[in-house]
Amino acid sequence: xxxxxxxxxxxxxxxxxxxxxxxxxxxxxxxxxxxxxxxxxxxxxxxxxxxxxxxxxxxxxxxxxxxxxxxxxxxxxxxxxxxxxxxxxxxxxxxxxxxxxxxxxxxxxxxxxx
Amino acid sequence: xxxxxxxxxxxxxxxxxxxxxxxxxxxxxxxxxxxxxxxxxxxxxxxxxxxxxxxxxxxxxxxxxxxxxxxxxxxxxxxxxxxxxxxxxxxxxxxxxxxxxxxxxxxxxxxx
Numbered sequence: 001x002x003x004x005x006x007x008x009x010x011x012x013x014x015x016x017x018x019x020x021x022x023x024x025x026x027x028x029x030x031x032x033x034x035x036x037x038x039x040x041x042x043x044x045x046x047x048x049x050x051x052x053x054x055x056x057x058x059x060x061x062x063x064x065x066x067x068x069x070x071x072x073x074x075x076x077x078x079x080x081x082x083x084x085x086x087x088x089x090x091x092x093x094x095x096x097x098x099x100x101x102x103x104x105x106x107x108x109x110x111x112x113x114x
Numbered sequence: 115x116x117x118x119x120x121x122x123x124x125x126x127x128x129x130x131x132x133x134x135x136x137x138x139x140x141x142x143x144x145x146x147x148x149x150x151x152x153x154x155x156x157x158x159x160x161x162x163x164x165x166x167x168x169x170x171x172x173x174x175x176x177x178x179x180x181x182x183x184x185x186x187x188x189x190x191x192x193x194x195x196x197x198x199x200x201x202x203x204x205x206x207x208x209x210x211x212x213x214x215x216x217x218x219x220x221x222x223x224x225x226x
Contacts, residue, residue, distance in 0.1 A: 004157075031212070040122060042203050042216030043158065056212055091157055103148070103214060105157040 002026060004106035006092050012112045013082055020078045021109040025094030032075050033103065034067055035091040036060065043091055043105075049075060082113045122201060124221040133191040133224075137204035137217045142185060144206035148214065149178060149189045153200045161189070161202075191222075199224045 005024040013019050025032050030051050035043035046065070048056040051072035061067075064082075069075040079086055089108040095101045127133045139147065145166040150158035164171045164178045164187075171178050177190040187204050201221050205214040 006157075033213070042205070042219055043214075044216070045213035048212045050212075058213075102160055102163060104160060105150070107157045 004092055004094055004104055006090075006106040006109050008109060009107065010110045010112075012114060015084060015113055016081055018078065018080045019082060019111060020076055021090050021092075021111075023075045023077070023092030023106060025073070025075070025092070026096070026104060029094035029096045029104075030072065031095040031097070031101075031103075032069055033093040033095075034075070034077050035093065035105075037089045037091055037108070038087075046077075046090075079111070082111075084113045087111055087113045122219045122221045124223060126223045126225060127194050128225050129194060129196060131194055133189075133194045133198070133222060135189045135191075135202050135220045135222065137187040137189075137220075139185050139187055139204065139206045139217065140215065141206060141208055142182075144208040144215075146207040147178070147180060147187055148205045148207075149176075149187075150203045150205060150216075151198075151200045152203060152219075158203060194222075194224050196224050196226060198222060 032049040034046040037043040046058050046061050047067050049069040052069050064080045067077045089110050091108045093103045093105040095103045148163040149161040151161050152158045162173045162176050162178050164180050169180050175192045179188045201219045203219045204217045207214050
C-alpha cells in the first residue's frame with residue numbers, strides 16, 4: 001500500500017491522558033497536513049509541514065496540541081491533557097510538491113475521549 | 115468506524131441515473147478546487163480537481179463544472195452505481211495558502 005498511512009486507527013482514552021498519532025505520508029511527498037473532522041462536518045485544517053518545517057498552524061491547534069516532522073518524513077500529532085471536545089477523527093494528508101497539487105488523505109485516526 | 119455526515123443534505127438517485135452534487139464556495143479569490151468522496155469510517159478520497167482558469171474538467175464518469183461568477187461548483191457522476199454511495203465534499207484553496215477549506219458535504223444514496 002503506497003498511500004498515506006495513519007496509526008493507530010482508533011484510540012479510546014480517558015480525559016486528561018496524552019495521546020499521540022503517527023502519519024507516514026506517501027513516499028517523497030514533501031508536504032504534510034493534519035486535519036480534524038467531527039461528525040457531520042468537513043475536515044478542518046490544523047497544521048502544515050513542508051519537509052521538516054511547520055509553516056502554518058490553525059487557531060484550532062491549542063497549546064495542548066503539538067505536531068512534529070523531525071526528519072521530513074513521518075509526522076506525529078500529540079494531544080496533551082485530552083478533553084472530551086478533542087473527540088474527532090484526525091486526518092493526515094500529503095502532497096508532492098509546491099504549488100497546486102492534489103492532496104491525498106489517509107484513513108484517519110479516530111479519537112474518543114471518555 | 116463511525117459515520118460522517120449524520121445531518122447532511124442527501125441526494126437519492128436510482129442506480130444508472132446521473133447524479134449532480136452542488137457546492138457553493140466561499141472565497142471569490144479561490145483558484146483551486148477539489149472534490150472528495152468519503153465513505154463511512156474512511157478518509158476523504160480524491161475524485162477530481164479543477165483550477166480557476168477552467169470551467170469544466172472531465173474524468174472517468176465524473177465531470178466538474180466551475181462557475182466563478184456565482185461561486186458555484188458541481189460534480190456530475192454519470193451512470194451512478196451503488197459504490198458511489200458516500201458523502202461528497204468540495205474543497206477550495208487560494209493563493210499562497212496551503213490549506214483546503216471544505217464545504218459541509220452532501221450524502222449520495224444510490225437506490226438499487
